Amino acid sequence: CVRKGQPTGARAVGCLAGDAQSYILFCDFFDRIIESYHGYKVTTDIVQESDFNYDNLKGGDDFDQAYAMSCEVTAGRSIEDYCFPTHCSRGERRQLFTLAKTVLEQLGEDLPGKLYSIDELSHESEGRRVVMDSPPLSLIKIGVARDWPDARALWLVRDGTLAIWVNMEDHVKLVSYRSDACLQEAFKTICINVLKLETLYKKLRHPFIWKPHLGWVVSSPAEVGTGLKASVTVNLLHLAENKRLDDILDRLRLQMEATGCPGIYKISNLQTIGFNEVELTQLVVDGVKLLIRMEKRLENNGGIDDLVPAQK
Numbered sequence: 001c002v003r004k005g006q007p008t009g010a011r012a013v014g015c016l017a018g019d020a021q022s023y024i025l026f027c028d029f030f031d032r033i034i035e036s037y038h039g040y041k042v043t044t045d046i047v048q049e050s051d052f053n054y055d056n057l058k059g060g061d062d063f064d065q066a067y068a069m070s071c072e073v074t075a076g077r078s079i080e081d082y083c084f085p086t087h088c089s090r091g092e093r094r095q096l097f098t099l100a101k102t103v104l105e106q107l108g109e110d111l112p113g114k115l116y117s118i119d120e121l122s123h124e125s126e127g128r129r130v131v132m133d134s135p136p137l138s139l140i141k142i143g144v145a146r147d148w149p150d151a152r153a154l155w156l157v158r159d160g161t162l163a164i165w166v167n168m169e170d171h172v173k174l175v176s177y178r179s180d181a182c183l184q185e186a187f188k189t190i191c192i193n194v195l196k197l198e199t200l201y202k203k204l205r206h207p208f209i210w211k212p213h214l215g216w217v218v219s220s221p222a223e224v225g226t227g228l229k230a231s232v233t234v235n236l237l238h239l240a241e242n243k244r245l246d247d248i249l250d251r252l253r254l255q256m257e258a259t260g261c262p263g264i265y266k267i268s269n270l271q272t273i274g275f276n277e278v279e280l281t282q283l284v285v286d287g288v289k290l291l292i293r294m295e296k297r298l299e300n301n302g303g304i305d306d307l308v309p310a311q312k
Contacts (some may be wrong), residue, residue: 010167011270013037016219018087020078020209023217023224033221036212040225040274044101048215048225051276052191060184060285067292068181069233069264073190073281076170076218076227078209079201080212084168084219085144088152093167097151100166101198101275104155111193112238113157118149144169161189164197170227172197179199183232187281191226215273225273236291237263238298248294251309252287 013033015024023030031042078084079099082092104115137144155164163172174197175188198208209217215225223229240256240263241246249256257272267288269280294304 007311011037013222015221016086017084017217017221018219019083020211020217023211023214031220034224034273036201037222037271038225038271040271044163044211044213047212048273049276050215051278052195053190053278054184054188057184057187057281057285058160059289060187061182061286062194063125063181063183063232064292065181067295068288070117070177070179071181071183071230071232072175072177073183073186073230074173074175075190075229076192076223077197078218079206080209082171085169085171085220086142088252090147091282093147093151096167096171097153099201099204100153100155100164100172100200102204103197104164106200107196109194110196111162111239112159113155113162115153115155116152121154122149129156133245137239139168142169144262158296161185164193169220178266181232183230183281185199186304187230187277191277223225223272225271226275226277226280228272228277228280230269231266231268232284232288233259233264233266234288234291234295235263236265236295239291239304240265242294242298242304244304248291248308251311252290253283254287268282295304 015029015033017030018031029044035041077095082088082096085093089095101115104113109111135148139145149166155166157163161176161178163175163177165175174190174193176186178186201207211217216227217224218227236256242248245256253269253271254267257266257268258264259266267284269284272280275283290309292305294307297304297307
């Protein structure tokens with residue numbers, strides 16, 4: 001149930017949880033999946049830590065712009081007392097949408113934005129680049145597209161720094177994308193607004209799901225712990241052909257995914273548990289800088305063996 005892709009393909013798990021209790025009732029199954037995917041042994045003796053202090057991140061605003069093209073940070077969250085999108089009923093989904101609408105209206109008092117229904121997203125609009133005519137194939141495959149497009153929505157911040165999806169893969173998913181590849185600012189945006197949302201949901205007595213040994217729990221075992229993915233899109237034309245690439249990515253704890261454009265790849269953290277949010281993003285920052293150094297060496301017909309890090 002864990003598939004490791006080629007250097008230009010992401011790893012994936014072949015299962016999802018129906019609710020948070022599944023991770024407890026079927027721990028013998030899910031713990032093995034988490035261990036295999038993340039290389040992290042689940043134990044109740046270790047508490048998953050969180051660190052949303054974005055000032056602790058070193059770098060991320062100084063990538064070589066000739067190579068780093070854009071970046072994105074996402075964070076998924078699930079709401080206590082509700083089944084995950086893979087299993088929730090139409091009634092639950094509508095209740096979750098009502099909760100999200102209330103929360104986002106309050107968030108919008110400090111951070112102006114607009115909530116779009118999926119129906120509205122099916123039509124192009126000036127100033128909004130997101131268009132969704134039909135459910136993504138990925139959602140159809142996992143059963144999340146039931147009753148489409150009922151009670152799904154996207155909240156967009158007016159200045160374009162943040163988007164929040166409601167009732168898609170997760171109950172709530174925050175996305176901060178930047179075309180200047182400033183990962184530091186994208187991470188800061190996510191940290192600030194995850195904490196704001198957490199506070200607002202708690203006030204409504206529906207906190208985010210947290211398990212001490214698993215961290216923030218979401219439907220996919222591939223994202224438990226922090227629920228965080230940080231990625232940088234980079235031009236690595238020469239490095240992508242290097243025979244040591246698989247080994248290098250493993251040592252850096254990163255994954256590399258093709259974008260469809262020759263030489264352009266998305267580099268992101270593979271692991272989401274066992275590290276806090278700052279540490280995971282730091283892995284991406286340091287790893288991307290090293291990969292760019294290697295790419296420059298290869299462009300000049302140089303070797304990269306001395307740059308390959310020690311075993312992870």
